[in-house]
Amino acid sequence: IRKNRKISDSRREKTQEKRLPVEKNAGKPDLFKRPKSSQKSNALTPKNQSQVFQLTRVGKLTEFVSSLTHEISQPLTAILSYAQAAKRMLGGREPKVQEILQYIINDDLRAAEVIQRFRTLLKTGESEINPLDINALIDETVLFIAVDAKVRNISIKIELERNLPFIRGDRIQLQQVFLNLISNSFDALEGIPFIREIFIRTFLKNTETIQVEVTDTGCGIPKHNISNLFARFFTTKTDGLGLGLYISRAIVEMHEGVLNVKNNAARGVTFYFTLPASKKANP
Ligand SMILES: Nc1ncnc2c1ncn2[C@@H]1O[C@H](COP(=O)(O)OP(=O)(O)OP(=O)(O)O)[C@@H](O)[C@H]1O
Ligand SMILES: [Mg+2]
Incomplete structure (x- = not known):
């Protein structure tokens, strides 16, 4: 209740x-x-x-x-x-x-x-919008959670498309989106005896849009929960607040992107979001 x-x-x-x-x-x-x-x-x-x-x-x-x-x-x-x-x-x-x-x-x-x-x-009060290399941000974030992943016996793989256009955004807020998605994947992989993997990928979806994907081989999401996932306070965890995805979606939407999820064919889920490519030349 x-x-x-x-x-x-x-x-x-x-x-x-x-x-x-x-x-x-x-x-x-x-x-x-x-x-x-x-x-x-x-x-x-x-x-x-x-x-x-x-x-x-x-x-x-x-x-x-x-x-x-x-x-x-x-x-x-x-x-x-x-x-x-x-x-x-x-x-x-x-x-x-x-x-x-x-x-x-x-x-x-x-x-x-x-x-x-x-x-x-x-990160209230510190919102700062700058040109960003999303791949560099991912590298940085992965470094940040590498020890945690190792302790949990989870391997993190990344496949980043080279020479992506920059995006404009708040570095800290976007990093929070990654941390939320990754920490959810950590939870989903808890107790999974098979492959314990998180796969992060970026690619240019079209000339104006970059897509980022975070895939895991975790427990997956029951069909009946999919539509509630991004709702405020929706959680299936005893110690969860159900805010991670709600806030992540808000951050992505504030950056004029879209965040969504699908179950993988084999195992686990893929969260994917878009971000508009900056029209200005890379700095
Ligand atoms: N990678 C995932 N695999 C399986 N289920 C997931 C995954 N990510 C999210 N979920 C499901 O979505 C629910 C909502 O996630 P969300 O991050 O919003 O909240 P939470 O992780 O429960 O709590 P909080 O992030 O606030 O600590 C989770 O409780 C879980 O049931
Ligand atoms: Mg969460």
């Missing part, structure tokens, strides 16, 4: 009304600060104007999330310490009330974790 739950809008409103007073103007100036990317927009040619608009929106979203998480984190910390104090004061008395206080503590911690995940995954 604790999985896949959604807070209804009315409950959300109530929470808002009852929230504890927070620092006046906390986080507010951030909302109005011009995103870094728009400050640079003068340097871009009119050809890229639609991209500029897109990138400004990315900046706005990350800054909004940053302010929001800041505002919510404070009352959450307060609720946690009040509940913990009340529990301590009760000592061994009132076991029923103690149980309820523990629910409050657990739910508070879970909410704080969700916020923390958003923060890390969107």
